[in-house]
Amino acid sequence: xxxxxxxxxxxxxxxxxxxxxxxxxxxxxxxxxxxxxxxxxxxxxxxxxxxxxxxxxxxxxxxxxxxxxxxxxxxxxxxxxxxxxxxxxxxxxxxxxxxxxxxxxxxxxxx
Amino acid sequence: xxxxxxxxxxxxxxxxxxxxxxxxxxxxxxxxxxxxxxxxxxxxxxxxxxxxxxxxxxxxxxxxxxxxxxxxxxxxxxxxxxxxxxxxxxxxxxxxxxxxxxxxxxxxxxx
Numbered sequence: 004x005x006x007x008x009x010x011x012x013x014x015x016x017x018x019x020x021x022x023x024x025x026x027x028x029x030x031x032x033x034x035x036x037x038x039x040x041x042x043x044x045x046x047x048x049x050x051x052x053x054x055x056x057x058x059x060x061x062x063x064x065x066x067x068x069x070x071x072x073x074x075x076x077x078x079x080x081x082x083x084x085x086x087x088x089x090x091x092x093x094x095x096x097x098x099x100x101x102x103x104x105x106x107x108x109x110x111x112x113x114x
Numbered sequence: 115x116x117x118x119x120x121x122x123x124x125x126x127x128x129x130x131x132x133x134x135x136x137x138x139x140x141x142x143x144x145x146x147x148x149x150x151x152x153x154x155x156x157x158x159x160x161x162x163x164x165x166x167x168x169x170x171x172x173x174x175x176x177x178x179x180x181x182x183x184x185x186x187x188x189x190x191x192x193x194x195x196x197x198x199x200x201x202x203x204x205x206x207x208x209x210x211x212x213x214x215x216x217x218x219x220x221x222x223x224x225x
Contacts, residue, residue, distance in 0.1 A: 038215075044217075046215050048214075096213070101162065103213055104159060107156045
């Protein structure tokens with residue numbers, strides 16, 4: 004994963020709670036992508052961020068989901084009032100140029 | 115949205131066989147990347163291609179950036195059981211930094 008750190012690796016939340024997923028990109032990388040993956044399916048683009056800017060959020064659900072990549076600290080994907088359908092693996096990818104490197108993902112389970 | 119068609123969707127082969135998969139698009143790409151995802155893990159970058167016509171190898175893997183810049187293929191020679199996984203193509207469309215992903219090719223290798 005070339006140094007892309009995601010935490011937690013596994014997260015269990017009850018319906019209605021909030022989930023916060025963190026991604027620390029490769030040192031020096033200024034771009035982060037977030038993807039969602041259901042079992043046996045491909046990667047679905049959610050959001051593309053540069054430090055302090057959202058470049059493309061066309062894959063983000065209109066409600067309950069938000070993402071940020073502050074000047075200091077990790078990128079955060081936040082899901083409010085989680086529902087069972089939010090259960091999935093969430094991957095971030097860190098890019099400093101034409102190549103992107105993925106973290107190991109956070110597996111969110113909503114019970 | 116941008117379309118990136120990856121085929122085949124899945125492949126079942128015998129150990130020792132060669133494998134070929136490809137991605138095509140109606141848009142011109144500046145970069146093609148090939149990733150492999152093992153079960154429960156994040157995608158790992160296998161090969162990156164930057165120029166039309168470029169042919170690059172990584173062990174038993176060979177990938178090419180199509181001359182029209184609208185396609186790329188990945189070949190795996192003499193497959194082994196650990197080649198099992200999902201292979202994704204990705205690329206940057208001309209004029210954009212955003213990575214676009216294919217839906218993946220799921221490879222099963224029978225010993």
